Amino acid sequence: MTEFVLVAGAWLGSWAWDDVVPALRGAGHGAHPLTLSGLADRQGVPAGQQTHVQDIVGEIERRDLRDVVLVGHSYSGIPAGQAAERIGDRLARVVFVDSNVPADGESFVSAWPDGRAMVEKSMAENGGFWAPLTEADCTGQDLTDQQIARIVGGATPHPGATLTEPAVLARPLGQLPATYVKCLLDGAQPSGDVVELLTGERWRLVEMDTGHWPMFSRPRELAGVLLEAAAKG
Template identity: 70%
Template structure:
């Protein structure tokens, strides 16, 4: 059985994985959802992007986990991808769920689809945080009204420094065994950085016909997919 470390994306805490975690535990796996510094119950902890890398590495080391399947969603692909390279032979597989990937010297802001200047303007209006989206911004993502309400109610402002601090990967991600889960309602194709990694021998692509938050919209299929990637 694998040890899953589940890391949520922007605005979210470990609670976002509750349904997925329950399914994985029922299948006999060890499951360790992780709230990153500055978010949810840790919202008062100062955080930069390097803090989040250390959050992940520290959790694996603190629990002395082996055969780790390290799962990152959305923003957290950046710190999780870097952490995967730092935990050595503890890593069984990296799984990125509709996520960004770390690029040397790049950040979440620099990879923003509308350009870095546009994203930094959004942050400038957030008093040091990226404010959570309104309910209508989740439309078209395969979420029920109840799922959207739960997501919005639990979201907390995301520390801006984690989004602008550059990544410093310790080794090429192409060297790591990895699966990329593309959620098709959020766009049919991975971005160019992910596509380049998928061209390598150690990365594989899996698609889900749902939106960007499958831990809410399709928790059982997502859990089954994660379990299959640990086999």
Template identity: 65%
Template structure:
């Protein structure tokens, strides 16, 4: 049995993983979907980037988890990557699902054209607001899946997106898998491509869009289960 701590991307909470968690549980594993501070059922809780890192570390320690596979999707790859460095020998592997990765001293919004996002945060009282169905077009999602995504979304605390990551060592020393969703671009971002040159990192491709926990939950669960079985 492998323990999975599952952390969804921007605007989403633990419920994003419902179908993946059910598949992992059926395969004999222990999934632990986590809602980060300020999101979903934790709306109203003040949060910055360090808060989200602490959320993940605290969950691992609270449950006294061992042999942990930390899974971060999209935005949450930034706090998940930092948390992976802080949980020591509790970590078995970190999995970045079509995710950003932390760069020391840089925020989630650094390194890509994010002026519109920064402006939205400023104009919306410090939050990155949920978006409409057009945002999810051409990502392998059915209308029903898009509807579930929109229903489960909540405003995302802007400070978590603008505060810099703090790494305690080289990220390439982590045992890591990067899951690239091909409908969201066939090539990993340059910082990820560089990390994938290291023996401790591996690439897995999925023929779906940026939200595979909605578009292909069974396939994503299978990928995670295989990693949990073979990771060392």
């Protein structure tokens, strides 16, 4: 039995996986959606990037999970990638869903130069938090009006320190067994660092013809991708 640990991206909590979890459990696997510190039902908990890494590692160790497929969406690919190497032989595979990936010594904003000024401006205007999503952010992403309302209504401010603290990797990310899921409506090609990682023997690319939030727009299809990734090990 595979144990899926599911971590949504910026502004979101464990609730973002509600439409994906039933398919994973229905296939006989464990599914553990996780809310990171400072978000959703954990608002008010101080958090930096390493806090989020420890949130993931701590959940896996607390539950004594084995054969873990660790799934990081969007921003959460950065802490998930770091956590994946820290859980050792508990890890079966890490799946990056249209996500950023960590680079040793680099932060979320340093890896996103075009958006850095926008993110930092938002943090300065919102008490150190990245302001939540708006409806405009979700347009053109294969989402219904109802799905957009659900995302925007549930989004909470994102702790700024998680975006500015550097990642810490003990070994090259390409050594991890990984699947990268590219959502084509959010850009036809992965970022350059991901393209380079995909040239390695341990990384695989899966494309989905949907937007940046496939857990809402195509939950059954995303669950199928995750199940297939687990089967390949």
